[in-house]
Amino acid sequence: MTQVDPGADRSRTFPAGVRPAQRIWLHDQGMPVFGIGIRELLIRVESTGSLRQAASDMGMAYSKAWHIVRRAEEHLGFTLLQRRTGGTGGGGSAVSDEGRRLVEAFGALLDEADTLLDELYAKHFGNW
Numbered sequence: 001m002t003q004v005d006p007g008a009d010r011s012r013t014f015p016a017g018v019r020p021a022q023r024i025w026l027h028d029q030g031m032p033v034f035g036i037g038i039r040e041l042l043i044r045v046e047s048t049g050s051l052r053q054a055a056s057d058m059g060m061a062y063s064k065a066w067h068i069v070r071r072a073e074e075h076l077g078f079t080l081l082q083r084r085t086g087g088t089g090g091g092g093s094a095v096s097d098e099g100r101r102l103v104e105a106f107g108a109l110l111d112e113a114d115t116l117l118d119e120l121y122a123k124h125f126g127n128w
Helices: 036-048 051-057 062-076 097-125
Strands: 026-028 031-034 081-084 092-095
Touching (some): 031 062, 036 092
16 A cells, blocks of 8 residues: 655645546346436437437447337336337337436436535545
8 A cells, every 4th residue: 555645745736637437327136227328318319209310329229229228118117218100100219208207317316416526526636
């Protein structure tokens, strides 16, 4: 273990570009089922009306996006997407009411966690 020199110059600040980061997931019995990636996917589905387009925009295969959404729905116990099959009006997807609530709540959790993380960073590294 490295010893800290009590006479070391502590007037320097920690490098400006170095910041704390964390990943937050909702887990079901240790299995991650909802995080920032699927949140972003649902936000893009909401704006495009299409899971295929949302996946493409994120550089993800449609089959992977479909699998991620289905696995999350199974673990969460509610539908994230309402699917419309093709036909004269075409197909597509819409985020369910529960999915919208989850996206909003998870976003609020991330925002609050970032605020608390910034406070902890200032507390522990502010007088570096």
